Amino acid sequence: MSTVDSAAGAGRAGRAPGPIGAAVPAMARARRWGSWYVAEHRFRVMRSYAQTVVVTAIGNPLIYLYAMGVGLATLVDGNLGRNAVDGVSYLAFLAPALLASAAITVASEEFTYPIMLGFKWNPVFFGMNAAPIQPGQIINGIVISVAARMLVTCGLYYVFMLLFGAVPSPMGFLAVFAALLTGLGFGALLMGYTATLTEDTGQLAMVMRFVILPMTLFSGTFFPLSVLPPYLQWIGWISPLWHGTQLSRVFAYGASEPLWLSVVHVLYLAGLLALGWTWARRVAARRLNK
Numbered sequence: 001m002s003t004v005d006s007a008a009g010a011g012r013a014g015r016a017p018g019p020i021g022a023a024v025p026a027m028a029r030a031r032r033w034g035s036w037y038v039a040e041h042r043f044r045v046m047r048s049y050a051q052t053v054v055v056t057a058i059g060n061p062l063i064y065l066y067a068m069g070v071g072l073a074t075l076v077d078g079n080l081g082r083n084a085v086d087g088v089s090y091l092a093f094l095a096p097a098l099l100a101s102a103a104i105t106v107a108s109e110e111f112t113y114p115i116m117l118g119f120k121w122n123p124v125f126f127g128m129n130a131a132p133i134q135p136g137q138i139i140n141g142i143v144i145s146v147a148a149r150m151l152v153t154c155g156l157y158y159v160f161m162l163l164f165g166a167v168p169s170p171m172g173f174l175a176v177f178a179a180l181l182t183g184l185g186f187g188a189l190l191m192g193y194t195a196t197l198t199e200d201t202g203q204l205a206m207v208m209r210f211v212i213l214p215m216t217l218f219s220g221t222f223f224p225l226s227v228l229p230p231y232l233q234w235i236g237w238i239s240p241l242w243h244g245t246q247l248s249r250v251f252a253y254g255a256s257e258p259l260w261l262s263v264v265h266v267l268y269l270a271g272l273l274a275l276g277w278t279w280a281r282r283v284a285a286r287r288l289n290k
Contacts, residue, residue, distance in 0.1 A: 034133035038141020039148075041124075045114075046149065057153045060102060061160035068094050069164050086224065088168060088253045095166035096175050096248035097221040097241075099157050103150050103183025104241055108212055110146040111191040112204045119195065125288060135284035142191070143277065147184060154179045167252050174251040178265075182244025185269035188276025195283040215239045220246070243268050 046053060069091045076090040085093040118125040118138075125138050154176045161167050167175075190207070197203055218228065218235040219242035225233055236242040247265040249255035 034137035035140035035144060037133065038128060038138050039144040042142060042145035043148070046145070053149065057156045061098070061157040064098050065091070065095065065160050065164045065166065068098070069166070086249070086255060091164065091166045092168055092253050093249070094222065095161045095164070096252040097245040099154060099161065099175055100179045100182045100241055100244040100248050101216060101221060102157050103154055103179040103244070104186055104212065106146065106150045106153050107183040107187030107190060108208065110149065111187040112194050112207070115142070115191055115194040116197060116200055116204070119287060120198065125284070129288040135288045136281040139191070139277065139280045139284050143184070143188070146187060147180065150180055150183045151176070169252055169254050172252045175248040178244055178247040178251060181266070181269045181273070182240055185272035185276070186240040188273045188280065190276070192276045192279030192283060195280050195287070215241050240269060240272055
């Protein structure tokens, strides 16, 4: 068969001959599965600091729950009574908040400097976009990878909560998914904001200091939000951590609150996730395609 006949046959099959023809299926797969390719890339990057991920995922719940269960919780229960805080022990009250805070911590790690890295310091996002991977798929892949790490971290945290006897309700495992939604809701907004930054002049450090820290202190984490003065309670009402903490407490020990309020928690966190995700995709498309 002549070269012309071979080329004609390849053309009839819908694929060019040689290396170009071989690349067509790979390009099609990238267009279809690009988000998962990006997630795989992020998983491989996480392997470089896997020891830190494992140590924090195990060490944080062990240290915090031990400190609260043997230390602070003993003092609180001894002075106020075993069921004086929302009808349960102080450890059972606090543990769901620590679970949600763990998800926020993962979000603050994975949705900030790695995003700056991909856009500026080691601009791999531009390389991905040069291949048949769309900007939206890059953002999708990041969310998938962070959600996977967050789910593992929250799952391990929940195991330690069980070991410390801090989960009275049989529905307590649902608190893991409440914490996951909390971390993703806050993290998506953080990702969208970080994607807009072209220079790091301390903005992310300011977020850690003036957003995340106050959010932890004023979101009903260590005490009920009602204890705060009315002029400070609004911080909790807009805080993703408060909504996630309350939802986790409903699942972990059956905290008493109206059903409509639990629905508001879910809708608020899901709305933040959708808003931040859409924002990040649009910013990525603008930066990578200009």
